[in-house]
Amino acid sequence: MSSITWQTVQAEALRRIRTREWPPGSRIPDEAVLAAELGCARATVNRALRELAEAGLLERRRKAGTRVPLNPVRKATFEVPIIRQDIEGRGLVPGYRLLTRAVEPAPAALLASLPAGSLPPGAQLLRLRALHLAGDAPFCLEERWVNPLTAPGILVADLDGISANEWLVQNTSFTGGDIAFGATNADAETAAALDCPPGASLFVIDRMTRAGEALITSVRLSYAPGYQMQAVI
Amino acid sequence: MSSITWQTVQAEALRRIRTREWPPGSRIPDEAVLAAELGCARATVNRALRELAEAGLLERRRKAGTRVPLNPVRKATFEVPIIRQDIEGRGLVPGYRLLTRAVEPAPAALLASLPAGSLPPGAQLLRLRALHLAGDAPFCLEERWVNPLTAPGILVADLDGISANEWLVQNTSFTGGDIAFGATNADAETAAALDCPPGASLFVIDRMTRAGEALITSVRLSYAPGYQMQAVI
DNA sequence: AGAAATAATATGTATAGACATAATATCGCC
DNA sequence: GGCGATATTATGTCTATACATATTATTTCT
Structure with missing residues (x-):
C-alpha cells in the first residue's frame, strides 16, 4: 500500500x-x-x-x-536460556544430578549481598548443589539458595529429576532481579564436581531473583572450562 | 484524559x-x-x-x-560501555597505555574464526596491545586487530593517548558484530601486564565488529581478576 | 539584572479506521 | 480419506488528528 x-x-x-x-x-x-x-x-x-x-x-x-550521541552506549541483548535448553542448543544430551540438599539458615555472605528486607531475620533457606551434564561431561555446577517463603512448595518438590531453576520458572513469579558475570579459579570441591584441574578458570554467573522486595532465589553457576556465552550487538 | x-x-x-x-x-x-x-x-x-x-x-x-510461553526465554539487555566510561562509572580514574603496535598479516587463528569474505587474502592488519588502568591498577588488557581497509585513517591515527576503541567508535560505522564472554587462565605475558599471578582466572570478552561482510576489528579484552559485569533482567 | 511567570515547541501517546499479512480452518473435489 | 483451493481471523502496520508533557525560550515583574 x-x-x-x-x-x-x-x-x-x-x-x-x-x-x-x-x-x-x-x-x-x-x-x-x-x-x-x-x-x-x-x-x-x-x-x-x-x-x-x-x-x-x-x-x-x-x-x-x-x-546523534557523541558516545553511543551500545546495548547488547542476550538470552538467558534454561541450562537444559542451552545444552540442547549445543547439540548435546542434557543431564542433571542433584548432589546435596539441606535446609539451613542464610549464610552471612548471602545476607551481606542482599538489600535489607530481602529476607526476614533468621530465615531458613533451602540449599541445593546440583550438576548439569552435557552428554557424559560435567557442564555446570549450580549452587543455589531458595527462599521457601516466596517459593512455596519447593520444600516438597521433587528436585531429583528436574532442575530447581525449571521448577522455579514454572512455579513462581519473579518481578525483577540482577545478574553478574565473572570468572573465578576452581576450588578443590568445584574442580572435583566439574572434573577439571583445581585452579582452572571458570566462567561464573551470579544471579538473584526477587518477588517484590523479597528474595526468591540466589544462584551461582560455575561453568566447566571453555564455556562461552554468546550475544549479538 | x-x-x-x-x-x-x-x-x-x-x-x-x-x-x-x-x-x-x-x-x-x-x-x-x-x-x-x-x-x-x-x-x-x-x-x-x-x-x-x-x-x-x-x-x-x-x-x-x-x-504465554511454557518456557519463557528471558532476554536481558546490558550496556556495552566504552572501557573508560566503565572505569569512571566505578568511581576510578581511567588511564590508558599503548604497549605494542605493529602491522602484520592476519594470523591463522583469527582467519579461522571469521566467516569467509571478511578479509581479502593476505590482508595486513594493525595489531595493538594496550592496557587500561583504573587509578594505578591494571584494569583490562586489550589485544586488538584492526582492518585498515574498513578503518581508513587508523594507520596514521594517534593511538598513544586515545583507546583504539574510542577512535573506531568515532571514525567508523559498523553494521553488526558479535560478542562472547568467557573465562581463561592468565598466561605469563597477560599476568605480567595485569600484575596478577600466572594462572589467575580472568574474565574475557571476545568481540568482533563488521561493516557489511568485512571485518573492522576483532578484540580480546582480558579483565583483571575480580572484575564483574552487571546486567538487569 | 535576576527571578518568576508565560509562551512556544518537539516528542510522547491515544484513537478510530483501514488495509496488509501470515497462519489456520474449512470446504470441495477426487 | 487425502489434497488443494478458499475463506477466515488475529496480529501487524499506516494514517490523520488530537491532546499531553517535558523542556526550552521569552517576557514580565521587581
Missing part, C-alpha cells in the same frame, strides 16, 4: 547516521519534517526513531529534539 | 501472567477483546503486548493469537 514502513524509515535513519550525513553530536530534523520528506505519517517516523533511541543510537528529548 | 496508557495495559498483562490468571501455555484474549475490556484502543493494547513479546514474556503469531 503505502510501502513506507517504519522499517524503511529506520533503515534510512541508520544510513544517515552511518554515513555521517547526520554527524555525531548533531541534531536531526524534527519528526514532522522527516515525515513530510519521506512521505509518511509522523507516527511512523516516531516508531522508527523511538526504537533507535532505545538501542542507544539516538538521544531524544522533548522540545530539545533528537540528536 | 483517557488515563489508559500502554504502560497501564502492560502492567495489567504482566500481573495476569505473574498471578497465573493467564497460565503458561494458555492463549490470552485477542487484542480487540482486551481493548474493549480495558476501555482503550486496540493500538494501545498492541503496543503493550508487542513489547512483552519482544522481552520474551509472550509469544504472538498472526491468526494463532497470543500465548
Whole structure:
C-alpha cells in the first residue's frame, strides 16, 4: 500500500547516521519534517526513531529534539536460556544430578549481598548443589539458595529429576532481579564436581531473583572450562 | 484524559501472567477483546503486548493469537560501555597505555574464526596491545586487530593517548558484530601486564565488529581478576 | 539584572479506521 | 480419506488528528 514502513524509515535513519550525513553530536530534523520528506505519517517516523533511541543510537528529548550521541552506549541483548535448553542448543544430551540438599539458615555472605528486607531475620533457606551434564561431561555446577517463603512448595518438590531453576520458572513469579558475570579459579570441591584441574578458570554467573522486595532465589553457576556465552550487538 | 496508557495495559498483562490468571501455555484474549475490556484502543493494547513479546514474556503469531510461553526465554539487555566510561562509572580514574603496535598479516587463528569474505587474502592488519588502568591498577588488557581497509585513517591515527576503541567508535560505522564472554587462565605475558599471578582466572570478552561482510576489528579484552559485569533482567 | 511567570515547541501517546499479512480452518473435489 | 483451493481471523502496520508533557525560550515583574 503505502510501502513506507517504519522499517524503511529506520533503515534510512541508520544510513544517515552511518554515513555521517547526520554527524555525531548533531541534531536531526524534527519528526514532522522527516515525515513530510519521506512521505509518511509522523507516527511512523516516531516508531522508527523511538526504537533507535532505545538501542542507544539516538538521544531524544522533548522540545530539545533528537540528536546523534557523541558516545553511543551500545546495548547488547542476550538470552538467558534454561541450562537444559542451552545444552540442547549445543547439540548435546542434557543431564542433571542433584548432589546435596539441606535446609539451613542464610549464610552471612548471602545476607551481606542482599538489600535489607530481602529476607526476614533468621530465615531458613533451602540449599541445593546440583550438576548439569552435557552428554557424559560435567557442564555446570549450580549452587543455589531458595527462599521457601516466596517459593512455596519447593520444600516438597521433587528436585531429583528436574532442575530447581525449571521448577522455579514454572512455579513462581519473579518481578525483577540482577545478574553478574565473572570468572573465578576452581576450588578443590568445584574442580572435583566439574572434573577439571583445581585452579582452572571458570566462567561464573551470579544471579538473584526477587518477588517484590523479597528474595526468591540466589544462584551461582560455575561453568566447566571453555564455556562461552554468546550475544549479538 | 483517557488515563489508559500502554504502560497501564502492560502492567495489567504482566500481573495476569505473574498471578497465573493467564497460565503458561494458555492463549490470552485477542487484542480487540482486551481493548474493549480495558476501555482503550486496540493500538494501545498492541503496543503493550508487542513489547512483552519482544522481552520474551509472550509469544504472538498472526491468526494463532497470543500465548504465554511454557518456557519463557528471558532476554536481558546490558550496556556495552566504552572501557573508560566503565572505569569512571566505578568511581576510578581511567588511564590508558599503548604497549605494542605493529602491522602484520592476519594470523591463522583469527582467519579461522571469521566467516569467509571478511578479509581479502593476505590482508595486513594493525595489531595493538594496550592496557587500561583504573587509578594505578591494571584494569583490562586489550589485544586488538584492526582492518585498515574498513578503518581508513587508523594507520596514521594517534593511538598513544586515545583507546583504539574510542577512535573506531568515532571514525567508523559498523553494521553488526558479535560478542562472547568467557573465562581463561592468565598466561605469563597477560599476568605480567595485569600484575596478577600466572594462572589467575580472568574474565574475557571476545568481540568482533563488521561493516557489511568485512571485518573492522576483532578484540580480546582480558579483565583483571575480580572484575564483574552487571546486567538487569 | 535576576527571578518568576508565560509562551512556544518537539516528542510522547491515544484513537478510530483501514488495509496488509501470515497462519489456520474449512470446504470441495477426487 | 487425502489434497488443494478458499475463506477466515488475529496480529501487524499506516494514517490523520488530537491532546499531553517535558523542556526550552521569552517576557514580565521587581
